[in-house]
Structures are given as C-alpha cells and as structure tokens.
Amino acid sequence: MRPGFFLAEALRSIRANAAISIAATVTVLIAVFILGAFIPSFLYVQNTVDQQKDKVDINVFIADSATVQQVNGLQRNIDGLREQGLVRESTYVSKDDALADLRERLRDPSVLEELPSNPLPASFNVLPADPGQSQQIVVALQGHPAVDADLGISFASDTADRLLTVARVIQYAGGALILVLLVASILLIGNTIRLSFVARRREVEVMKLVGATNWFIRWPFVIEGILFGLAGATVAVAMLFGIKVLVVDSWAADADSALTRNDAGTIGFLALAAILVAAGAIVGALGSGITLRRFLRV
Amino acid sequence: MVIFDGVRKVYGQDSIGLDRLSLSIEHGEFVFLVGPSGSGKSTFIRLLIKEIEADEGTITVGGRNLNSMRRGRVPYLRRSIGCVFQDYKLLPGRTVHDNVAYALQVTGETPRGIRRKVPEILSLVGLSEMAQRLPDELSGGEQQRVSVARAFVNHPRLLIADEPTGNLDPDTSIGIMQLLYRINRTGTTVIMATHDREMVDKMQMRVVALDHGRLVRDQRRASYSRADVGAARTPPAG
Numbered sequence: 001m002r003p004g005f006f007l008a009e010a011l012r013s014i015r016a017n018a019a020i021s022i023a024a025t026v027t028v029l030i031a032v033f034i035l036g037a038f039i040p041s042f043l044y045v046q047n048t049v050d051q052q053k054d055k056v057d058i059n060v061f062i063a064d065s066a067t068v069q070q071v072n073g074l075q076r077n078i079d080g081l082r083e084q085g086l087v088r089e090s091t092y093v094s095k096d097d098a099l100a101d102l103r104e105r106l107r108d109p110s111v112l113e114e115l116p117s118n119p120l121p122a123s124f125n126v127l128p129a130d131p132g133q134s135q136q137i138v139v140a141l142q143g144h145p146a147v148d149a150d151l152g153i154s155f156a157s158d159t160a161d162r163l164l165t166v167a168r169v170i171q172y173a174g175g176a177l178i179l180v181l182l183v184a185s186i187l188l189i190g191n192t193i194r195l196s197f198v199a200r201r202r203e204v205e206v207m208k209l210v211g212a213t214n215w216f217i218r219w220p221f222v223i224e225g226i227l228f229g230l231a232g233a234t235v236a237v238a239m240l241f242g243i244k245v246l247v248v249d250s251w252a253a254d255a256d257s258a259l260t261r262n263d264a265g266t267i268g269f270l271a272l273a274a275i276l277v278a279a280g281a282i283v284g285a286l287g288s289g290i291t292l293r294r295f296l297r298v
Numbered sequence: 299m300v301i302f303d304g305v306r307k308v309y310g311q312d313s314i315g316l317d318r319l320s321l322s323i324e325h326g327e328f329v330f331l332v333g334p335s336g337s338g339k340s341t342f343i344r345l346l347i348k349e350i351e352a353d354e355g356t357i358t359v360g361g362r363n364l365n366s367m368r369r370g371r372v373p374y375l376r377r378s379i380g381c382v383f384q385d386y387k388l389l390p391g392r393t394v395h396d397n398v399a400y401a402l403q404v405t406g407e408t409p410r411g412i413r414r415k416v417p418e419i420l421s422l423v424g425l426s427e428m429a430q431r432l433p434d435e436l437s438g439g440e441q442q443r444v445s446v447a448r449a450f451v452n453h454p455r456l457l458i459a460d461e462p463t464g465n466l467d468p469d470t471s472i473g474i475m476q477l478l479y480r481i482n483r484t485g486t487t488v489i490m491a492t493h494d495r496e497m498v499d500k501m502q503m504r505v506v507a508l509d510h511g512r513l514v515r516d517q518r519r520a521s522y523s524r525a526d527v528g529a530a531r532t533p534p535a536g
Contacts, residue, residue, distance in 0.1 A: 005403060016391055206387045209347070210448065211377035212404040213370075 009220035010227060017196050021228065024192035028232025028280055029239075031185035035178060036240045036276045042174045043267050049167040056131040056163065060124040060141055061151035064095075070146035071122075077141060078124055086137055089127040095120055121148055132164055182283060189225050189287025197221060197292070222288045229284025233277045240276075244269060299325045299456055299487045300346065305355035307341050307511075315341035317511035318355065323489065325455070328482045330498050331491040332522055333508035339491040341511070343460050346489075347379055348372050360455060377405055380449030380486075382478075384461035386441040388433040394420065394444050395429040401448045415451055423447045423477060439470035446477050450486070457481055459490040463497065471497060495522040 014021045060078075062071055081087040093101070098120040103109045128134045138153050147153065197204065207217050267275075300323040307315035316338045323329055331339045344350045345357055348364050357364040360378060367375065381387075388397050398419060399412050407415070420426050423443040433441055442462055449457055459478060463471035475497055482488040492498060498505060499521045507515035507524075515524060 002406075012391065203389050203391075206389055207400070207404070208373070209349075209376060209381055209387060210401045210404055211373045211375075212400075213373040216373075216404055 006219040006223050010223035013196060013200070013220060013224055014227065017199060020192055020195050020199075021224075024189055024225075024228040025232045025235070027188040027192070028185055028229050028283065029236045030232075031181050031188075031283070032233045032236035032276050032280050033239060035181055035279065036236055036272060037243075038174065038178065038181075039272060039275070040267050042170065045170050046167070049163055049170065052163050056128070056134065056155070058126040058128060058134055058137055058153060058155040060126060060153050061148040062122040062124070062146050063148040064121060066146040066148075070144075074124065074141070074144050074146040077144060078126060081137060081140060085129055086133055086140075087126055088129040091125045093123045093125055095122045098122065121151055182279070185283045186287040186290065189228055189284050190291035192228065193221055193225050193288040193291045196224065218289075218292045221292055222285055225284035225288025226281050227284070229280035229282070229287075230277065231280075233280025236280075237273045237276050240272075241269065299323050299327070299360060300489070301356075301358040302342075302345075303356045303358075305345065305352045305357055307345065307350065307352055314338075314511040315350075316345070316352075316508075319508075319511070319513055320355075321506060321513060321516065323487060325487055326482070326485050328479070328488045328501075328503045329490070330501070330503055330505045330522075331489060331508065332493070332498060332505055333514075336510075337508040338511040339508060340460060342508070343458055343489070343491060346456075346458060347376055347381060373404075377401075377452055378454050378456065380452070380454040380457040382442070382445050382449050382457070382459040382462045384464040386433070386438075386445045388441060388444055388448075390433055393430050393432055394425060394436070397433065397444055398448045398451050401451050405452060419447045419451045422450075437470075438465050439467075439473060442466060442470075442474050443477065446474065446481075450481055454486065456487045456489070459488065459492075461491055461493065463492065463494050468496070475501070498522040 060074070062074070066074075075092070078087060078090045082090065095118050099112070099118050102120060103112055106112070126137060128137055134155050138155060141147065141153060204217055300321075302319050302321040305316050305319045309315055319338070319342070331342060333339055341350070345352055345364075346359060348367065352365065359375065362375065364375070389400060392400065395416055398416050402412050402415060417426065417429070420429055423446055425440060425443050425447065428436060428440060428444075433444065436444070442465075446459075446462070449459075457478070462474055462478070466474065471494060478488055478490060479501070502519045502521070504518045505515065505520035505522070506513065507517075
C-alpha cells in the first residue's frame with residue numbers, strides 16, 4: 001500500500017505545481033539529450049582511436065649481411081619481449097615479401113623490373129601491446145647484430161604519441177563534460193524539488209505536527225524527482241531516436257561518408273536508451289534526495 | 299500524564315517563554331491554560347510536542363522524558379498527542395476525508411482501517427456530509443471540527459488545543475467546546491490554551507494561569523480570573 005500511496009502523493013504534487021514540474025522535466029530533457037548525443041559520438045571517436053592505435057607498428061630492418069643465426073637470435077629477442085607482455089604480435093617479412101608488397105602499392109610495377117637485384121631489406125613487423133611502450137621495444141632491440149646499421153628500427157613515434165594524446169584528451173574532456181552535465185541536472189532537479197518543497201512548507205509543517213516521519217514526507221518528493229528524471233529522459237530518448245532515424249542512419253547508408261569508411265562501432269540504440277532512462281531516474285532521485293537532506297530538521 | 303519540572307525557555311536576549319515552570323497534569327484531566335498574549339501558553343504547547351526544546355528543567359509526557367528523546371522518536375511522540383490549532387492547520391489541497399486519513403496514513407494504517415475509522419470520526423464531529431469537500435469550502439467552525447477529528451482519529455491519550463475557538467463566533471465555539479468535553483469524557487487528557495473568558499467560566503475546570511512565563515495560579519473548578527474566592531489553591535507540583 002505504501003508505494004501506491006507515495007506515488008499518488010507525488011502525482012498530486014506534480015499536478016499542483018504544473019509549471020515547476022514542466023521546468024524540471026525540460027531541464028532533465030536537455031541534460032539527457034546532450035548526454036545521449038555525446039555518448040555514441042564519444043564511443044565512436046574512442047573506437048576510431050583504438051583502431052588507429054592498433055596500426056602503430058614497428059619495423060625492425062634486417063641487414064642483408066646478417067646470418068641465419070643472427071636473425072634467429074633477433075627472433076628470440078622479440079619472442080622474449082612478447083613473453084614480457086610488451087609485444088602483441090610479430091611477423092617476419094622476407095625480402096621477397098617486401099618486394100611483392102611494394103609491387104602491389106606501385107601504380108606502375110614495371111619500374112621494378114629495371115632493378116638488378118632486390119634492394120629491399122627483410123624485416124620483422126612488430127605490433128606493440130601498448131603503443132605507449134614502443135620506445136622500450138626499440139631500445140631493447142637496437143644494436144642487435146642482425147639489425148641493419150643504416151636503416152635501424154623505424155616506428156611512427158609521432159603518430160603514436162599524437163593518437164595517444166588525442167585519445168587521452170577525449171577521455172578526460174568527455175568524462176568531465178558528462179560529469180558536469182550530470183551534476184548540473186542533479187542540482188537543477190534539486191532546485192526544483194526545493195521550490196516544490198518551499199511552496200508546500202506549511203503543508204509539510206502540518207504533516208510533521210500529525211507525526212509524519214521525515215521519510216514519510218520525503219518519499220513523495222523523491223518519487224517526484226524520479227518521475228521528472230524518467231519523463232525528461234523518455235522525451236530525450238524519443239528525440240534522439242528521431243535524429244538517429246532521420247540523420248545518422250542516412251549518413252551510415254551513404255557509402256562514401258566517414259561513418260562507413262571507418263568501421264569503428266558505437267553503442268546500440270536500445271542500450272543507449274536504457275542507460276539514459278536509468279541516468280534520468282538516478283539523477284532525479286539524487287537531486288531530490290540531496291535537497292531534502294537539508295530540510296526536515298524538525 | 300504531563301509533568302513540567304523547573305522548565306525554563308528563553309528566546310533570544312530577554313524574551314522569556316517560560317520561567318522555571320513546574321506543573322503536573324494527571325491522566326484524564328481537562329485543563330485550561332490562560333493568560334495574556336506572550337504569557338507562555340504557546341511556549342508550553344510547543345514544548346509538549348517537542349517543536350522547541352527547554353533550556354532548563356525536565357518535561358515528561360506519558361512517562362517519556364522529552365529532554366533525552368532522540369529526534370527520530372519525535373514523530374511517534376506526536377502521534378500520541380492530538381493537536382488542534384487556532385488556524386486549523388489543515389492540508390489545503392485535500393478533502394476533509396483525506397485530511398483526517400493523512401493522520402492515519404502516517405501511522406501506517408491499512409486502507410481498510412482508514413475506510414472504517416475516517417467515517418466513524420467524521421460522524422462523531424458531525425461532518426459526515428462534508429467528507430468530499432475541500433477545507434476552503436467550509437466555515438471556520440467546520441474546519442475546526444475537521445481539525446479535531448484529525449487530532450482524535452488515532453485516539454491519543456493527550457489532546458492539546460491552542461486557542462481552538464479563537465477565530466470562531468460564540469455559538470460555534472460552544473460546539474467545539476462540547477466536542478472537546480466529550481473527548482475528555484472518553485478518558486483523554488485535554489489541555490486547552492484559551493482567551494475565551496466566558497467559556498472558561500462556564501466549564502469550571504482546572505485553570506492554570508501564566509504570566510510572563512511564570513505560573514501565577516493553578517486552581518481546580520475555577521473561573522478565568524481569580525475573582526471566585528471560595529476555591530482552594532492547589533500547590534504547584536514538583
């Protein structure tokens with residue numbers, strides 16, 4: 001009987017303060033909408049960066065003069081690094097493989113026919129487990145007798161660093177933005193509940209006089225906050241769904257757009273909707289709960 | 299039922315609410331609390347329901363020491379005390395029925411119990427017909443009856459009325475007074491703060507007079523003022 005009673009009390013209050021209730025709902029709507037637009041974009045960028053990070057590889061060029069034993073020794077060193085968890089994967093690329101690879105990339109492979117011999121070195125293509133540790137791998141393999149003295153070890157240190165910076169900035173800035181939005185919604189709902197509470201201050205006094213416990217008085221307000229959160233989130237989800245169908249889906253259908261060229265995935269709409277509605281409810285409950293803590297000291 | 303022992307309450311610098319008041323009220327008594335405005339009547343009542351706390355002395359209500367009572371227990375204290383106020387203190391957006399029902403819902407009463415008890419008490423105060431009206435559709439006297447019904451629906455052992463007839467005309471006041479008297483007859487202790495001289499004189503009940511927070515008279519079967527010489531003075535308890 002209690003939950004029904006509290007829900008009825010909350011609805012009574014929402015009806016009594018229609019204008020304030022609409023304001024609170026719109027507040028949540030805006031916050032959840034921004035959050036809902038941000039989460040998939042954030043995940044998309046994050047996934048793209050992750051994919052790019054996978055492409056940061058290290059090329060260890062092998063001297064033509066290196067003996068088989070030396071190359072095997074180098075292979076063992078790399079395997080050792082893999083056992084330490086630094087290297088994710090390594091592939092041996094022979095001189096022929098390198099030439100075949102180059103031939104594929106050239107518009108006019110006939111120029112290669114002019115070459116008296118294969119000038120390309122063999123190499124190990126090494127994928128670091130964490131691109132941030134590329135430098136360590138390079139230091140560990142440098143100076144090995146099998147490594148070509150002139151070509152040495154090449155890796156895209158700039159690309160790796162830049163990607164890592166971008167990823168980190170996105171992580172922190174995104175996290176901060178989401179945090180700010182959530183805190184703002186909590187405070188705004190809290191303020192709405194405070195207004196609703198102050199508007200009924202006299203009523204609350206009377207409730208206390210007839211022996212209502214603080215929680216008996218609080219529950220309807222908390223439920224009111226949760227309802228604001230749920231209502232705002234639901235409308236925001238509906239709006240986001242509209243945008244997804246009208247805008248994003250048509251981008252995705254366009255074969256030439258960045259969305260299709262890059263196969264980085266993002267969150268499914270149902271999961272996003274569930275997260276947003278839950279966030280709305282939690283924000284509503286927190287907003288009213290925190291506000292009401294300060295009131296009701298008899 | 300109620301024991302005040304050397305109770306002192308000071309508001310701010312030199313505004314005295316109660317000054318070392320000692321007083322004892324037995325179970326089932328009917329007591330008028332009289333005195334000019336600012337004499338301490340309201341302070342007395344607010345102390346009883348622990349709306350404010352005493353600076354000195356101890357207050358006991360129904361065997362419970364209010365000084366040592368934890369905040370969380372205050373709602374339970376108030377459920378055992380019915381309160382009627384000069385300004386009725388009804389919940390404005392709720393019907394007569396819902397106002398009375400709220401006092402039961404607070405205690406966790408079942409919907410079934412509410413369906414039984416509310417009509418019962420509304421018929422006791424003569425408002426059965428008004429159950430679905432809102433407070434502002436009622437006359438002052440009717441609103442005060444709702445307030446009495448709400449105060450008594452839990453059958454508290456103590457009922458406090460702060461100037462319950464203060465806003466009412468004499469005829470209506472008599473109706474409220476009769477209601478409080480009937481409630482007292484059921485064994486409920488009634489404490490009523492009032493300015494209504496005529497009413498106090500007519501009832502001839504125990505009169506406790508306060509002035510500047512001090513007890514100036516405590517007399518059984520008494521009138522509003524000291525005039526009637528025959529009555530014996532009861533010594534203050536404590």
